Amino acid sequence: MNKKKKQIIEAAQTLFIKKGFSATPIQDILEAANVSKGTFYNYFSSKTECLMAILSFIKEEVIHDRHQLALGKSSSDKEVFVKQIAARFHIDKKHNLMALFASLASSDTAHQELKEFLNQQYLEEVTWMAERICDVFGAKKQKHAYDDAVTCFGTIHLTSKILMDINKTEIPIEETIYFALGQIERANLHPPFLQADYFLPYHQIKDAGEQDSKIELQQTLTALNSKVDKLKNDKLTYYHHFLLEQLKSENPNLFLMESVMNSYQNALLHTELEDKRKYIQILYTQFMEEKRENS
Amino acid sequence: MNKKKKQIIEAAQTLFIKKGFSATPIQDILEAANVSKGTFYNYFSSKTECLMAILSFIKEEVIHDRHQLALGKSSSDKEVFVKQIAARFHIDKKHNLMALFASLASSDTAHQELKEFLNQQYLEEVTWMAERICDVFGAKKQKHAYDDAVTCFGTIHLTSKILMDINKTEIPIEETIYFALGQIERANLHPPFLQADYFLPYHQIKDAGEQDSKIELQQTLTALNSKVDKLKNDKLTYYHHFLLEQLKSENPNLFLMESVMNSYQNALLHTELEDKRKYIQILYTQFMEEKRENS
DNA sequence: CATTTATTGGACTACAGGTATAAAATAGTT
DNA sequence: AACTATTTTATACCTGTAGTCCAATAAATG
Incomplete structure (x- = not known):
């Protein structure tokens, strides 16, 4: 991980411990981490996001x-x-x-x-x-x-x-x-x-880190095939199978996937499959992170 | 209760429900209650106190x-x-x-x-x-x-x-x-x-409101007599028995009690009887409230 | 060396909770 | 009714916050 980001996280951690989250102004984090405001917001979009990290x-x-x-x-x-x-x-x-x-x-x-x-x-x-x-x-x-x-x-x-x-x-x-x-x-x-x-x-993904989240994601989506088709939502069906195609191929187009996954997630909202949405999201995020690390 | 205070509490309640506590600015409460800031801070020393009410x-x-x-x-x-x-x-x-x-x-x-x-x-x-x-x-x-x-x-x-x-x-x-x-x-x-x-x-005081908190407080203190004496803390012992004397009398001197109770509470800190402190405090507060209502 | 990227630092906005105060309204008393 | 005391109002003000923006600077990169 980036050196500055690490500095920020470590400083924020110690401060949150000492004074609590909302009692710690960002300013204090900046000073403790020896970093400017711009840098902070370069790595985190908000204080909350920093805490989540x-x-x-x-x-x-x-x-x-x-x-x-x-x-x-x-x-x-x-x-x-x-x-x-x-x-x-x-x-x-x-x-x-x-x-x-x-x-x-x-x-x-x-x-x-x-x-x-x-x-x-x-x-x-x-x-x-x-x-x-x-x-x-x-x-x-x-x-x-x-x-x-x-x-x-x-x-x-x-x-x-x-x-x-x-x-x-x-x-x-x-x-x-x-x-x-x-x-x-x-x-x-x-x-x-x-x-x-x-x-x-x-459910946590077993042996996370060692196994291939690509396969996990693929399996999860495949398991939903029939249910998705049953919903008779053209867009949703299209996104679904598109993502599966990409996962099957050797070199998925990550940019396209990013975009389609976004729409897919939205399409899943308010459907019977809404409860699976988050899980798919998690797997997808993992998949992308692995891709990013490998590249 | 005061009319204005009631207005404020009711307005604050509905707003806290709708938007949550910290997401509700005081300004909104003031407007909803048709009350000025000064009045609000006349009845509550802070937003937190309003919530506690x-x-x-x-x-x-x-x-x-x-x-x-x-x-x-x-x-x-x-x-x-x-x-x-x-x-x-x-x-x-x-x-x-x-x-x-x-x-x-x-x-x-x-x-x-x-x-x-x-x-x-x-x-x-x-x-x-x-x-x-x-x-x-x-x-x-x-x-x-x-x-x-x-x-x-x-x-x-x-x-x-x-x-x-x-x-x-x-x-x-x-x-x-x-x-x-x-x-x-x-x-x-x-x-x-x-x-x-x-x-x-x-433990909540049974039948609160109907019975006499004076007796309750008296009994609680009496039960502690031996323990207090054992501590061999002159000040503490003095406060303790003074308070008991006052409770026994027909017309306790409330101002004196207020002051002595304060010292008594402090003296109890960091002693073996610390865990009884809050309970005594509660009883005492009740006692004072009843006195105030009767007068 | 030249270009891109990361970093700085401060100015700035918008909003929050809370204080202060002088003027106006209200209630209480004689 | 007149005077007094209290409550209420309205507003300006203070301090501190998260977050944005941006031009200048430094560092990394090809």
Whole structure:
């Protein structure tokens, strides 16, 4: 990454930690990073975008740490699971951004992008947790995996918040996680409440970075073929198959794809396939990033 | 209440609902309330304080509704409990401030007062829920009441948030509450995690308004007699017994009490009794308010 | 060396929350 | 009715914010 951009991100990070996001004026970031305003807005279109970049780094860090923790261990290893959950807290704690991650609302139209970004992150986290609950507790939990993931996640967050507000001591995060797991580690008496397909768009792409997002995107689109055709929307159908053609070819025209994907995304809005939109968007962004890195 | 103040609060409420708190400039409130800036700052020292006033009203509303729901019903009536929980959501929904209530963090030094205010509210809510869980599920849940209250509260909040973010339809709040209750309505396998005395300062005063907060305050202080003496802090001990003397007398000197209570509060800081401080503060404030109303 | 690109730094806009104050309106009292 | 005290208004003002714009400068590139 660019040197200046790195400088900015690092400075912003330390300042956000020390004083909080909205209490940190851009001016302070500029001075700390030894960079001019022009440069800042050359790399980030807004302060919010800068924060999102930081949060993205943290996300990568968490994913990496969790991957490391899993190496050589069974996927049903409970201890590993606990440590993996704790990873987010440790890193957020290190960056002191936990509160920010927990505060998903704020109901401000101004920070719309930030809201969506954080929503994406927390929904991915819940989805991941449901998957891991299946791993760890086996088939008996399969049906209730999302129910229990939500309960677990909710319990962990609220408990750690309470311990922080009341005790003001260091939070015993692993104990808290064990407590939350204990709360779900009992027989479910009722039928499942949350449906698995709500969470379809938030499944993380396995082995990200190593595999080819091109194939993933291709497969996802192909899977939608029949549904798209059924919608009988000429434009949408055209975009869809055009994108698939490009993905099949050796050298896709990236500029054309960029443009068509844009229209495709818009066309997907307000259709039955709207819920798949974001997922496609994510895959596409990954695909483009990989292309850019390779070139 | 003052007419102008009412105008302002009503206007602010509708605007906060429509556009969100920080997206609503004071100017808009002034115009909507047909009031000048000077008047606004005559009644509220800041926009934040105005919001807190609104939230206080909502709290009163919730307490009132819950009281109504309980009339003539057994305290172990589960249906009543569910409706009581839902009351907060219905009212917050009506005022569309649920998101705000849920977003307790934001980590901004600027909104310190707001943060503390919201903390108080959510901790009171959890405490109330623990009490009610005892009522409804009986002795078997007593030990785990706080554990389960946290799990229940966390599950309800996260679930409703997820349903809102993903489904974007109206949240089936009662079903969500039944789900959350189902998540705790099972045998606890582990010893309790959260200690009851964390929540001591957040117990709501029963039958508030009808009974005498003077007696409540007196009892609370008396209960602390031995602990205070044990601390061997001359000043603190003096304040403590002075306040008790005043409370016993027919006509306490309110000005003196105000001053001594202030010092007493400060003296309590950083002692073993720090956790009782807020509770005493609340009782004292109530006591003073009643006095003021009677005069 | 010449051209392109990145960077600077400051001026500038628009808006926010909050203060200050003198004049006008209102309410309360004798 | 007259006087007083309080409330309200209207407006100007201060401080600080995010973000835009742009001409001048520096750095990188072929």
